Amino acid sequence: MHIIEAGNVAAAMGVKLAGARVIAAYPITPQTPLTEKLSELVDTGEMDAQYIPVESEHSAMAVCIAASSAGARAFTATSANGLLYMNEQLHWAAGARLPIVMCVVNRGIGAPWTVWNDHQDAVSQRDTGWIQIFCCDHQQIIDTVIQAFRIAETVRIPVMVCYDGYILSHTYMPFKLPEQSEVDRFLPAFEPDWSLDPGRPENLNTVTLPDIRPDVRGNTAPGYMEIRHDLQADLRRAIDKVSETDALFSEIFGRGGNPFIEPYRCEDADYIAVAMGSVSYQLRDVIDMLRKEGVAVGSAGLRLHRPFPDRAVAELLSGKKSAIVVEKALSYGYEGALCTDIKAALYNCEKRPAVKNIIVGLGGREITTKNLHDILKTSCEQNMQQESPLFSGLKI
């Protein structure tokens, strides 16, 4: 069944279909309609879940950590400064290996205060040990939310589902609503092999010594470094699991196929523009325009930000003349964080493209198709960028 709804409602429907049992959230623009929808679904009894209103995002994540430790499928959502307020608990959820799913409705970070869209919130949380997936339209939002629970529960690593504030969260678009029976076939009940049990008291994640130790039963218990190495190793292994999950999803629902990076007119392209989120779909219009003008350019939307699908990125971009990374976030003091990642992924390629970096749409600055067209055309024609990263759309 197709419905026409807002991106936030697509996310809420995904959470409902996935059967989350505990939802703890604090409202923040532009995430608010998502959690309002979920609280409504719980209130009317359409969803069999506990909705826990909390006094802050830090508490929202703390509740999810507790619920997940007790074996419940837990969900939360936030944006911008709310996500930053969770920061400490985000590291905790990943280190504790809890399969929590969270929607991050992307918004710029203050100061100065902004409620409009860019990617600085999610990108600044890149190194927390979470899996991060970016969505480009409403269908991807609902599909990715459902997939996120399966990925998280398979690899025992929490997942952030990121989508653009307003551009996706508040706009209406038709999308296919998956059938509950099909979702149930795709996503088995959450039955963790370990959860908190009052009958067998345990301390979780208390002071863990630098060295390994014999535990109370005489078994060797890991030290901090083993536990953190394990998280890194499993995040790298999760790349394959994301791909397997996508394949299973395609088999049941008939959608998917590009879980890492979505190419558009890339086969015969000399230049490829790479972006995350909705702007990567906007770029497709620009690519069509430039193709008509005779520029051999394609675009690619990066879906999986962490773990970084370096092989897929290198495979797509190797041998091209240049990769133009269009970003809505920065590693302040250097360049776009994605640009650095892409350069690193290409380092071992024999035929490395030039990598250029364009910053767009910070704090909701409108990204016009004409603007994208002009900047992309110039970037394709020039061997070297005059200035890197190049801010596009500045008016002063």
Added chain:
Amino acid sequence: MHQDKNKNSKPFACYISHSEPGPGDAGRTGSWRVMRPVIDLKKCIPAKRNKPACFSCWLYCPDGVITKTVPPTIDYEYCKGCEICAEECPAGAITMVEETRILMEEE
């Protein structure tokens, strides 16, 4: 509970930090100690009376490393040297001695 790390037999059985109630499940914390509590059995109430009594040290020890026995004993493998027992002992039977002094005497 620490799961089997054999990734082939059980994918994503991951390491997490658990500890169960019991001696030493937070590690050998005795090495953290700078000052060592030493019981003077001539002053210690249960030792002096040769029967179960007092046990304030056992009661107050936050790490559970003092036994409720006659006389009480301290497990230096885990005692962190917090000094609470010495502070609480009504007979003043527990004194804190510098670990370096004990080490030098042992040599």
